[in-house]
Amino acid sequence: MDASANFEALPRVRYGFLASQTAYVGLALVLLSLAITWLAPAFMSIGNLINISKNFSYVAIVSLGATLVIITAGIDLSVGSVMALVAIVTALLLSWLSALPVAKVPGLPTLLSVAGGLSAAALIGLLNGYFIAVVGLTPFVTTLGMLSICRGLAYVITQGHGLAIAGPDSRLFYALTDGSIHRLPVPLLYLLCLGGVTALLLRHTRTGRYIYAVGGNEASALLAGVPVTRMKIQVYLISALLAGFAGILMAGWLGSVPSNLATGYELRIIAAAVIGGANLAGGVGGAGGAIIGSALIEVIRNGLVLARVNAYWQDTLVGVIIILAVLLDRLRSRRLGR
Amino acid sequence: MHLALLQLQNVSHSFGAVEALRDVTLAIGEGEIVGLMGDNGAGKSTLVKILAGNFPPKAGELVWEGQQVHFSNPRDARAHGIEAVYQDLALADNLTAAANVFLGRELLRRIGPLKLLDHRAMEDRARGLFRQLKSETRAEMLVRQMSGGQRQAVAIARTLLARARLILMDEPTAAISVRQVAEVLQLIRHLKNQGIAVLFISHRMPDVFAVCDRIVVLRRGRKVADKPLAATTPEEVTALITGALEAA
Ligand SMILES: Nc1ncnc2c1ncn2[C@@H]1O[C@H](COP(=O)(O)OP(=O)(O)OP(=O)(O)O)[C@@H](O)[C@H]1O
Ligand SMILES: [Mg+2]
Numbered sequence: 075m076d077a078s079a080n081f082e083a084l085p086r087v088r089y090g091f092l093a094s095q096t097a098y099v100g101l102a103l104v105l106l107s108l109a110i111t112w113l114a115p116a117f118m119s120i121g122n123l124i125n126i127s128k129n130f131s132y133v134a135i136v137s138l139g140a141t142l143v144i145i146t147a148g149i150d151l152s153v154g155s156v157m158a159l160v161a162i163v164t165a166l167l168l169s170w171l172s173a174l175p176v177a178k179v180p181g182l183p184t185l186l187s188v189a190g191g192l193s194a195a196a197l198i199g200l201l202n203g204y205f206i207a208v209v210g211l212t213p214f215v216t217t218l219g220m221l222s223i224c225r226g227l228a229y230v231i232t233q234g235h236g237l238a239i240a241g242p243d244s245r246l247f248y249a250l251t252d253g254s255i256h257r258l259p260v261p262l263l264y265l266l267c268l269g270g271v272t273a274l275l276l277r278h279t280r281t282g283r284y285i286y287a288v289g290g291n292e293a294s295a296l297l298a299g300v301p302v303t304r305m306k307i308q309v310y311l312i313s314a315l316l317a318g319f320a321g322i323l324m325a326g327w328l329g330s331v332p333s334n335l336a337t338g339y340e341l342r343i344i345a346a347a348v349i350g351g352a353n354l355a356g357g358v359g360g361a362g363g364a365i366i367g368s369a370l371i372e373v374i375r376n377g378l379v380l381a382r383v384n385a386y387w388q389d390t391l392v393g394v395i396i397i398l399a400v401l402l403d404r405l406r407s408r409r410l411g412r
Numbered sequence: 413m414h415l416a417l418l419q420l421q422n423v424s425h426s427f428g429a430v431e432a433l434r435d436v437t438l439a440i441g442e443g444e445i446v447g448l449m450g451d452n453g454a455g456k457s458t459l460v461k462i463l464a465g466n467f468p469p470k471a472g473e474l475v476w477e478g479q480q481v482h483f484s485n486p487r488d489a490r491a492h493g494i495e496a497v498y499q500d501l502a503l504a505d506n507l508t509a510a511a512n513v514f515l516g517r518e519l520l521r522r523i524g525p526l527k528l529l530d531h532r533a534m535e536d537r538a539r540g541l542f543r544q545l546k547s548e549t550r551a552e553m554l555v556r557q558m559s560g561g562q563r564q565a566v567a568i569a570r571t572l573l574a575r576a577r578l579i580l581m582d583e584p585t586a587a588i589s590v591r592q593v594a595e596v597l598q599l600i601r602h603l604k605n606q607g608i609a610v611l612f613i614s615h616r617m618p619d620v621f622a623v624c625d626r627i628v629v630l631r632r633g634r635k636v637a638d639k640p641l642a643a644t645t646p647e648e649v650t651a652l653i654t655g656a657l658e659a660a
Contacts, residue, residue: 274528277529278531279529280518280529282529283507283518283529286504286506286507287507287511290506291503291504291505293500294500294502294503294504294515295515297466297496297502298486298516299486299487300515
């Protein structure tokens with residue numbers, strides 16, 4: 075007799091989105107937004123929502139990459155400094171190229187300077203990945219070193235001052251980095267595209283499956299023939315590229331690049347990923363979580379301002395939310411018996 | 413004598429100062445079930461990992477169907493039809509049963525320019541394999557939430573995916589219930605009937621004597637016996653494992 079009959083009798087369990095920390099935090103985000111609206115109705119105005127979504131896009135874009143790194147049980151502390159260094163490289167290239175014959179071709183200086191900035195980001199990511207995946211240094215120490223190296227370079231290059239985004243091609247640069255389409259700020263549109271691509275990558279491609287496998291059980295991934303080294307290098311590369319891209323967007327937003335751009339952002343970025351459900355022990359996390367986590371942090375900040383509470387409370391509240399989110403996940407796992 | 417499917421010639425391996433394998437020469441015939449026994453640390457798992465392509469031996473040769481082969485990773489070994497079930501099962505417990513079964517050889521479907529995971533096909537196929545193994549394992553269940561027997565089924569199902577010629581099983585019956593042991597042994601006989609050779613590692617004498625054609629004993633990295641089942645007894649094998657008997 076076929077024994078399959080009694081399998082079908084077992085309860086069907088789904089382990090999808092609704093059972094995840096991301097869903098809980100998403101719910102918290104909605105409730106918090108409603109609470110803030112009740113305190114300060116201006117919160118729900120279109121203008122304010124657009125403002126919020128633009129503000130958190132920068133952190134969220136980087137947090138997507140941080141999430142990939144965290145899923146492999148790694149960490150990337152260098153992202154804040156990479157944002158600054160790449161923005162500086164891009165701004166320098168833009169003004170330098172404006173003085174050259176290429177400036178006669180409209181758009182070319184922008185294109186080349188962004189490509190140059192992203193190449194710098196790729197180089198940093200590859201270095202991180204090489205030291206971590208090939209040499210075998212710990213991610214924490216490697217990227218802590220890179221944090222310092224990149225920030226140091228940012229100060230050296232700018233001599234501690236800021237760099238303006240200028241030149242004949244800067245209008246295009248501003249349009250691409252700080253424009254809006256149907257009132258929607260382009261950083262938000264970039265975020266949505268990159269978030270979609272990251273979600274697709276994680277859930278529906280072999281690369282994504284391997285990223286989870288590396289974080290879940292690196293030894294077994296290796297035994298199964300997963301190219302673990304390549305996967306690790308890839309996540310640090312993507313993390314640095316996204317950080318660099320967000321840095322370029324911020325340069326367009328600010329109109330100049332201060333050498334202390336995005337100082338301390340690495341913690342906010344990692345906090346966003348963790349609030350959204352990424353587990354520093356590896357193996358768990360998602361694109362939606364990174365975005366929701368980033369949004370939650372910004373909503374708290376914005377809400378405090380609108381409610382005329384001292385904005386300095388933000389860090390304290392974010393800290394409480396981090397611990398609450400992880401605590402909630404722990405309680406839920408215990409109930410599920412794992 | 414069968415045509416030797418796989419031959420190891422004077423294979424040695426060491427981890428630093430630890431000599432895990434010393435000068436081991438061994439042949440496995442087509443469709444043959446070879447029991448590999450030995451005390452803890454005798455070198456059994458090391459042998460399996462070398463055959464499965466996890467690392468090359470420090471010395472000696474592997475000969476597959478008369479041709480010398482070098483495996484630089486598990487894919488190479490699999491390409492020749494060698495599959496392994498590892499002692500620690502080697503599963504990623506944050507992934508589902510189906511994802512683990514297909515880890516490293518995911519089924520893909522083409523959508524426009526993209527190649528995406530074919531979740532449905534992998535789950536269906538995994539479900540079929542679990543049914544074949546008569547295991548109550550759900551394809552979409554996370555390994556983290558599974559029992560020892562269910563994990564075993566996932567690990568064995570992995571080997572059934574490809575058309576394997578040789579399956580290496582490192583203590584597949586160590587962590588499971590009596591009923592499941594009987595099922596695993598039945599499965600091994602079933603593999604033999606299909607002409608698949610099995611290298612079966614176990615500390616459990618009755619299991620080895622129930623299914624094997626031949627028994628090989630390792631002691632401190634050396635091969636100390638290699639006998640057809642009919643020519644030996646559990647008592648002799650025990651003595652060989654412990655060293656009470658030098659060699660046979
Ligand atoms: N990766 C490694 N690094 C260092 N030493 C190792 C490694 N793997 C195995 N060894 C050593 O090699 C020897 C053989 O180990 P192996 O795992 O092959 O034994 P085994 O016969 O499978 O034992 P058991 O029955 O306990 O599974 C042991 O002394 C072990 O400590
Ligand atoms: Mg072993």
